[in-house]
Amino acid sequence: MRTISIINLKGGVAKTISAANIAHILATRHGKRVLLVDNDKQGNISKMFGLHGYDRPSVADILTEREPDMEEIIAPSQYGTLDIIPANMSLLKANFEALLDAARPQQTRLRAALGRVAGEYDYCVIDCAPDLNISTINALAASHDALVPIKIDKFAFDGLAELKEQIDSTREDLNPDLALRGCFVTSYQNNEVCRQGEAWLRAQRDYPVFGAHIRRTEKVDESTFANTPIVEYSPRCGAARDYLALVSEYLGGTSDSDTSGAKGGK
Template sequence: MKVLSIINLKGGVAKTISSVNMAHILATVHGCKVLLIDNDKQGNASKILNRHSYDNKGTADVMTERGLNMAEIIQHTDYDGLDIITANMKLLTANLEVMLDQKRPQQTRFRKALEQVQKEYDYCIIDNAPDINISTINALVASTDVMVPITIDDFAIDGLAELKEQIDNTREDLNPDLKFCGCFITQYDRTNEADTQGAEYLQAQQYPVFKTLIRRTPKMKPSTFAREPIIDYSPRCGASADYKALVEEWLKM
């Protein structure tokens, strides 16, 4: 099972949109078995897939529960092959609880939990919070791959150096197989000079950048209100083609 963390210390860069849509494309276009983990207390990925709730077990329980049974945590979505571990505000207190509980290893809880379902899924995608906290560290420790969505603005690469350092430290200390696959540009508008120049600037930095650019589309926001992945909501929009291309580019790495 490949485990992909989608992460950036910034909000609003399309971490959630990318996680949900890449997971949905892997399941429905490529016919893979996919587990999506919502690792943000805001629970937006859970909401888009219509599984957000305050009663269900979810990522908070993966962090805190001893003798965890993943079958009680994982839920099916409305899409064949796509399952989810949901998040809600309970993840906030769960993270605090983990920080105070030094009797058990703190950074390997996701990894241990995912061992239970290693053979059941081809891919696991983790949608992370814009933060380095104990649950994002757990995600990096459990991951094989990391991708960083970036939206071009004046502060596009703020925090990237710190994030890259965290990835490198995680690789050195706990997860030698962790691969930084690269950044990818989201919400791209090729008619806007700031976007084209910003993309060139990013491509000239020392970080690897995916060739696929995810175009901005007015269909994206309504797709989230409709609780639908973009390739279902608007199959012909640029972002649908781009997310399919991005998944293929990642699979070919």
């Protein structure tokens, strides 16, 4: 199982939209077995897939339970080989609990839990919160690839240096397999600001950038109200085609047969 964190310290940059659609495309268009982890207390992924609530276990249990029951925590989605680990506000308390409980490793609990189901999936996609808390550090410690969605605006590059620093230190301290695989521009519009912002990003050396960017289209907003992934909701819209291209580009650069690095159990 190869694990991907969708991460940016900023909110509203399309982390959740990207995590949901990348996971859905990997499962439905590439026939992969995919586990999508909602790692944000907002629970937006869980809401999209009709799995938000407080009467079932969630990702919070992975942070707090000594032996989380993964069979109970993982829920099937309506899309074949795509399964979901949901989240809700209890993740807030779980972060505090994990922070106070230093009796066992605090940063590798998600990795250990995912390691136990690594044989059952080809990919795991983690939707992160715009934060560097215990949850996001657990996500980075569990991941091979960090993918960074960027929405070009005045503050687009704020926090990017801090994120890179966190990725580098996580690689050094916890997870030698972690790489910043690439940034990609979201909500792209064919205007001067987007063109210049993307050109700047492509010109610098610190952050690899995917060739694909995701065009802004109202269909994406509509798809969230319909709780439907974009390639199902509007297969011909720009954003659907762009997410398909992004996933193909990602897969093109990744050894498809790489199941060796089931992070976890380390």
